[in-house]
Amino acid sequence: MSSKLLIKGGTLLDPAKGLNEKGDLLSVDGIIEATGKPGAFDSESEAEVLDASGALVSPGLIDIHVHLREPGFEWKETIESGARTAAAGGFTSVCCMPNTNPVIDNAQVVEFILEKSELAGGARVHPIGAISEKLKGECLAPMVELWEAGCVAFSDDGWPVWNSALMRCALEYGKMMNLVLACHEEDTALSHGFSMNESELSVELGLKGMPAAAENVMISRDIELALLTGGRVHFCHVSTARGVELIRRAKKDGAKVTAETAPHYFILDETAVTEYDTSAKMSMPLRKQEDIKGLLEGLADGTIDCVASDHAPHEEDSKRVAFGDASLGILGLQTTVPLLLEKVREGALSLERAIASVTSDARACYGLEQVSLEKGSVADISVIDPDCKITFGKEHNLSLSSNSPFFGRELQGLARYTVVAGRKVFDSEGLYS
Numbered sequence: 001m002s003s004k005l006l007i008k009g010g011t012l013l014d015p016a017k018g019l020n021e022k023g024d025l026l027s028v029d030g031i032i033e034a035t036g037k038p039g040a041f042d043s044e045s046e047a048e049v050l051d052a053s054g055a056l057v058s059p060g061l062i063d064i065h066v067h068l069r070e071p072g073f074e075w076k077e078t079i080e081s082g083a084r085t086a087a088a089g090g091f092t093s094v095c096c097m098p099n100t101n102p103v104i105d106n107a108q109v110v111e112f113i114l115e116k117s118e119l120a121g122g123a124r125v126h127p128i129g130a131i132s133e134k135l136k137g138e139c140l141a142p143m144v145e146l147w148e149a150g151c152v153a154f155s156d157d158g159w160p161v162w163n164s165a166l167m168r169c170a171l172e173y174g175k176m177m178n179l180v181l182a183c184h185e186e187d188t189a190l191s192h193g194f195s196m197n198e199s200e201l202s203v204e205l206g207l208k209g210m211p212a213a214a215e216n217v218m219i220s221r222d223i224e225l226a227l228l229t230g231g232r233v234h235f236c237h238v239s240t241a242r243g244v245e246l247i248r249r250a251k252k253d254g255a256k257v258t259a260e261t262a263p264h265y266f267i268l269d270e271t272a273v274t275e276y277d278t279s280a281k282m283s284m285p286l287r288k289q290e291d292i293k294g295l296l297e298g299l300a301d302g303t304i305d306c307v308a309s310d311h312a313p314h315e316e317d318s319k320r321v322a323f324g325d326a327s328l329g330i331l332g333l334q335t336t337v338p339l340l341l342e343k344v345r346e347g348a349l350s351l352e353r354a355i356a357s358v359t360s361d362a363r364a365c366y367g368l369e370q371v372s373l374e375k376g377s378v379a380d381i382s383v384i385d386p387d388c389k390i391t392f393g394k395e396h397n398l399s400l401s402s403n404s405p406f407f408g409r410e411l412q413g414l415a416r417y418t419v420v421a422g423r424k425v426f427d428s429e430g431l432y433s
């Protein structure tokens with residue numbers, strides 16, 4: 001017998017297809033069968049029904065930058081806990097960074113992750129392979145082998161590719177296969193030992209800062225190398241207004257570059273660390289109000305293609321230490337959608353642009369197959385309730401870690417259901433309502 005799922009009473013929102021209207025959606029055996037006017041499929045008596053009234057029904061959301069910590073750091077997060085946390089955040093897919101132990105620099109690790117994610121029963125997990133062996137920036141990782149094993153992009157995230165000649169070489173290889181290099185842009189000679197943004201505030205707090213220039217010079221270098229080689233660069237977690245400006249210019253010049261930012265960079269500024277709150281310590285660091293303005297303008301006009309969480313779980317012991325010693329990174333999978341929708345409510349960007357930044361435009365950054373609400377698309381669907389509101393607390397958090405500066409904040413606009421291949425992998429009942 002075929003398995004049918006009917007999503008009823010919502011607003012079908014698929015910005016890439018210009019769709020924004022009330023309607024119902026029917027999926028059969030994991031594939032979208034049809035969409036229609038409200039009530040169009042009420043005769044499908046054997047279908048499982050999801051009530052989407054008052055909610056947005058979107059093509060499945062993707063987060064192209066997360067750290068799932070397995071293999072090697074399973075006390076922080078596992079593939080299973082990460083995939084389930086992602087589903088609770090409204091994501092049907094995530095792309096996981098290779099800074100695990102062992103690093104994702106050989107096919108066996110890729111196979112391990114894909115097998116684990118099959119069993120996880122949450123969001124789909126797409127591994128990102130290393131650019132260099134062991135992320136050391138010395139020798140290229142076997143990119144073709146990693147690609148064939150299922151990696152969707154390449155990154156040394158956590159670290160920059162400090163060696164410009166190696167970066168050039170990776171771009172030249174990448175170009176032959178149309179691969180994307182996702183780059184963490186940091187000149188470590190300028191940023192060494194940093195724990196926040198470099199500014200008057202870092203001086204006042206007595207903390208070592210990372211100047212915006214440490215990020216911007218590496219963005220500039222990789223724009224030049226992208227132009228030189230014709231290879232594709234994706235800029236991870238852009239945090240500076242100047243970085244946005246450089247990328248805007250590079251796109252005009254024809255460089256094959258795309259960019260992401262993370263919600264914390266347009267929600268919080270550097271003053272979030274004033275009380276030495278280690279839950280607001282991450283890399284890149286939080287910047288200034290003028291950077292927030294530049295990032296939001298870049299996001300609104302598409303210079304910043306997408307929003308990704310940079311979900312980076314850490315156990316309490318690594319955060320409950322002196323500020324300078326605390327681990328870098330915060331959770332993000334369950335806060336990304338509501339923080340993005342907060343900016344929509346404030347008028348900084350349109351709802352369509354916000355949804356595109358976590359669906360079609362995010363998939364395009366890595367050249368991934370698109371999903372849509374049209375007949376024949378795989379039934380990966382996110383049902384988001386724009387009115388659902390919580391004060392974010394530990395009781396809502398599904399990650400194994402709890403390093404978030406957003407606990408205690410009101411979050412509005414949360415996933416009601418997440419559907420992967422026509423199967424419900426998240427239901428908010430009991431968690432948010």
Ligand SMILES: [Zn+2]
Pocket residue numbers: 157158159184236237283284
């Ligand atoms: Zn990074």
